[in-house]
Amino acid sequence: MTMQITIKQKVYPAQGGAPARVLFENLSFDLADGEVCAIVGPSGIGKSSLLQIVAGLDTDFDGSITGLRQPVGYLFQTPRLLPWRTARRNLELVIPDRPGRAVEWLAQVGLAGSEDAYPQRLSLGMARRVALARALTIEPKLLLLDEPFALLDEETSREMQDLVAIHVRKLCPTTLLVTHHWHEAAALAQRVITLGGSPTRIVDDRLLQRSKAAE
């Protein structure tokens, strides 16, 4: 079933001297099952806020989300691993009934041998991989990726892009990828939505022509 995201208005209320802000107004789009769509736009335009609404984590808006695909795998902008649990035990938290899968998934993201490492011992690239494995291990029907390649060196970023591409192709979740970089969007997505304006709205929504080689 197609997901329909309809946001008539999203307001962040006044807080600590900062005035109320209308973040989104009349921002609506549909997502077909299995579609991979990138969300691009300048810093502060509301990309992360939009993902939180789509995920159902923020319900304080005027509008609706219908056809929400579940389960939802969410790779947050920061890895958000529990520091007192090893990589393996961070994954086991989301699949308590299938603990063996944690080790398998860590191997799938290139982290065989690091299962018992604690998050503070992991580089950002490794922590992101654990977070990616955690998002994928539940076999999501909706995958939300918030800047998965940011702040990584070029090689690590490319490896992470390859991992995302492989697993998205394998699991076929409906995917929303937030990125600042058009080339990352073009490498992974079939469609790119650009946010802009104030209040934020969709200023461009286009399907990309994909070459055979990129498939």
Ligand SMILES: Nc1ncnc2c1ncn2[C@@H]1O[C@H](COP(=O)(O)OP(=O)(O)OP(=O)(O)O)[C@@H](O)[C@H]1O
């Ligand atoms: N909980 C909140 N309360 C009030 N304002 C917020 C809250 N969360 C975000 N904002 C504001 O909403 C705006 C959009 O933030 P958001 O993080 O969604 O943007 P973004 O496009 O993801 O930015 P970036 O690319 O820098 O990550 C920003 O001005 C931010 O300060």
